[in-house]
Amino acid sequence: MIDLNAVRADTPAATRRVFLDSAGSSLPPRPVLDVVIGHLEREAEIGGYGAGRERADDLEAGYRVFADLLGAEPDEIAFTDSATRSWLAAFDAVPLAAGDRVLITEVEYAGNAVPILHRAREVGASVETVPSDARDQVDVAALREMADERVKLVSLVHVPTNSGLVNPVEEVVAAAHEVGALVLLDACQSIGQFPVRADELGADLISGTGRKWLRGPRGTGVLVVRRRAREVLRPRLVDLHSGEWVAPQRVRLREDARVFELWESSVADRLGLIAAARYALDLGLDEIQREVTGLADRLRRGLADIPGVELRDIGERRSGIVTFTVAGRPAVELRDELARQGVVVSTSHVGSTLLDMTRRGLDEVMRASPHYFVEPAQVDQAVEAVSRCAR
Numbered sequence: 001m002i003d004l005n006a007v008r009a010d011t012p013a014a015t016r017r018v019f020l021d022s023a024g025s026s027l028p029p030r031p032v033l034d035v036v037i038g039h040l041e042r043e044a045e046i047g048g049y050g051a052g053r054e055r056a057d058d059l060e061a062g063y064r065v066f067a068d069l070l071g072a073e074p075d076e077i078a079f080t081d082s083a084t085r086s087w088l089a090a091f092d093a094v095p096l097a098a099g100d101r102v103l104i105t106e107v108e109y110a111g112n113a114v115p116i117l118h119r120a121r122e123v124g125a126s127v128e129t130v131p132s133d134a135r136d137q138v139d140v141a142a143l144r145e146m147a148d149e150r151v152k153l154v155s156l157v158h159v160p161t162n163s164g165l166v167n168p169v170e171e172v173v174a175a176a177h178e179v180g181a182l183v184l185l186d187a188c189q190s191i192g193q194f195p196v197r198a199d200e201l202g203a204d205l206i207s208g209t210g211r212k213w214l215r216g217p218r219g220t221g222v223l224v225v226r227r228r229a230r231e232v233l234r235p236r237l238v239d240l241h242s243g244e245w246v247a248p249q250r251v252r253l254r255e256d257a258r259v260f261e262l263w264e265s266s267v268a269d270r271l272g273l274i275a276a277a278r279y280a281l282d283l284g285l286d287e288i289q290r291e292v293t294g295l296a297d298r299l300r301r302g303l304a305d306i307p308g309v310e311l312r313d314i315g316e317r318r319s320g321i322v323t324f325t326v327a328g329r330p331a332v333e334l335r336d337e338l339a340r341q342g343v344v345v346s347t348s349h350v351g352s353t354l355l356d357m358t359r360r361g362l363d364e365v366m367r368a369s370p371h372y373f374v375e376p377a378q379v380d381q382a383v384e385a386v387s388r389c390a391r
Helices: 004-009 030-046 048-054 056-070 083-092 110-123 140-146 169-178 267-283 285-304 331-340 354-359 376-390
Strands: 077-080 101-105 126-130 151-157 182-186 205-209 221-225 243-247 250-253 309-311 322-326 346-349 364-368
Touching (some): 030 048, 030 267, 048 056, 056 267, 083 205, 110 126, 169 182, 267 285, 331 346, 331 364
Parallel strands (some): 182 205
Antiparallel strands (some): 205 221
């Protein structure tokens, strides 16, 4: 069981307001802050290069930490400056040509859809949408019917930005692998709130961020590249860290996942990201999931009883993201009103998940995402605040 008093002591801001926006950018715990600030201070004393050399062993150890966190091997881990950078680097390395097909789902995120559609148009590939099933998650049977040897990639969002859905990854991976397609899993909203293990899910590529449920610094990301995927990927965004200049007309790229890294990075933020992963591992991902699920369920029950409030979550399995609308109240206006009452939530709009929001007739939703450092009483406080706004 997570010691609520201890994690709240590590998160002083959690005592000053009801923070329900870990799906946006969570509150880093004190050990993460100490690492980041401490390294910046050291850089100010001796310079960035010298400070970085002092922490070389700690940076190297981070690959094992994330391998343990994500069910991979250290050589399958790459660090980046964001989930977006991780996703783009992986996608750009997938070979695509005229006539190839890319499959997406109805909850595809705009940050993925834009580069997919842009590149497909450039090379003459097609982008097709796998429909959702009766439970509003990806229809695996339909995916199997659509898949053939021309499908080179299935882009799957694990937990969408605009609902509590958790997509069935293992089933999608099995269907994609039957035709030799790669699966790129966007785990931006899942890493840190429940176990995400490459060795269990089977995805070829997994992208994630530090700033959300993992509670790391902004400007940090991680990419898992399974060994079998490296055989078909063709990395293009490379520099002198990704490879080496071995002759006037020849370069040699790295053979591990670090081929997707760049030479320049924030050492302080990288150390903070590693500290955040250690913090989560020490608490236990199963314990974190239990707390997050309990708080999200409590919030859903409370909101469901408020006249004028409609829950907007979908799917058979639910995450820690709780989405809802309030009749007659624009989302941004309601967000700001709740903030004045000490409740921090965010909003999600049709431009982020165009297919899903359009299909469900939604322009916007409220998004609340309680993490394990939130007290149950604070969830009830949030429900009462929404009730006042709805009245």
